[in-house]
Amino acid sequence: MNSDYLVLPHFDPAIFEFGPIGLRWYGLMYLLGFIFARWLGVRRVQQANSGWTVDQVDSLLFNGFMGVFLGGRIGDVFFYNFDRFLQDPLYLLRVWEGGMSFHGGLIGVIIAMVITSKIQKRSFWATADFVAPLIPFGLGMGRLGNFINLELWGRATDVPWAMIFPTDPLLLPRHPSQLYEAVLEGLVLFLILNWFIRKPRPMGSVAGLFLIGYGVFRFMIEYVREPDVELFLDVITRGQLLCLPMMLGGVFIMLWAYNKSAVKK
Numbered sequence: 001m002n003s004d005y006l007v008l009p010h011f012d013p014a015i016f017e018f019g020p021i022g023l024r025w026y027g028l029m030y031l032l033g034f035i036f037a038r039w040l041g042v043r044r045v046q047q048a049n050s051g052w053t054v055d056q057v058d059s060l061l062f063n064g065f066m067g068v069f070l071g072g073r074i075g076d077v078f079f080y081n082f083d084r085f086l087q088d089p090l091y092l093l094r095v096w097e098g099g100m101s102f103h104g105g106l107i108g109v110i111i112a113m114v115i116t117s118k119i120q121k122r123s124f125w126a127t128a129d130f131v132a133p134l135i136p137f138g139l140g141m142g143r144l145g146n147f148i149n150l151e152l153w154g155r156a157t158d159v160p161w162a163m164i165f166p167t168d169p170l171l172l173p174r175h176p177s178q179l180y181e182a183v184l185e186g187l188v189l190f191l192i193l194n195w196f197i198r199k200p201r202p203m204g205s206v207a208g209l210f211l212i213g214y215g216v217f218r219f220m221i222e223y224v225r226e227p228d229v230e231l232f233l234d235v236i237t238r239g240q241l242l243c244l245p246m247m248l249g250g251v252f253i254m255l256w257a258y259n260k261s262a263v264k265k
Helices: 025-045 054-080 082-087 089-093 102-120 124-148 177-196 205-221 238-264
Strands: 014-018 021-024
Touching: 014 025, 021 025, 025 054, 025 124, 054 082, 054 089, 054 102, 054 124, 054 238, 082 089, 102 124, 102 238, 124 177, 124 205, 177 205, 205 238
Parallel strands: none
Antiparallel strands: 014 021
């Protein structure tokens, strides 16, 4: 083992456990992301002519959280661990043994937004534009949870900031790709979206920018992240393949939003 690289300690994924009750770092990160999203959402509600109430935001965030949890878990199993699911269908229910898929969580959130929009009698795009800037902080916190859990590390490298993860059976110096994602998908995307909404924008454009921003950042980081599954034709990873429709969809939505706005003028 090369002592020139930072060797991470073996973090305990559980903050505390008391019988069947406990709190894990990964769960805490999601909780902090949810709390921050509510705080920011309520702050935006208090702005003049927001068109939202606190109760509506609470309902939207609760439904969105359920969409993230159910969609993320189902997506992780079907996108990345389907063979294991076929051998052991109950694996789907053992959430403490597996992870969460962003792309599955995104599908879950979209379904939750469709349902919530119908209940609140609001345009889907108005709901999506309101939610999009609230999401990146939680994404960043989730990646910090991955880092603490010593999972989803990057590819082997010799860069000076490489880290050795004790959960890596090869104990190779690797990219801390979880931290790259926390910065780009979390902090940078948060700043971009919340700068973008400082001025009135065409309906749907905020959601479109979110899809483009996340897709581009995730696609880039996949080059230094250890693939969850094998590469397709040694060219593209499963994560990158799932990002392509996000980026294309985001571009289409923004073009549609601005074109529709221009027609109205």
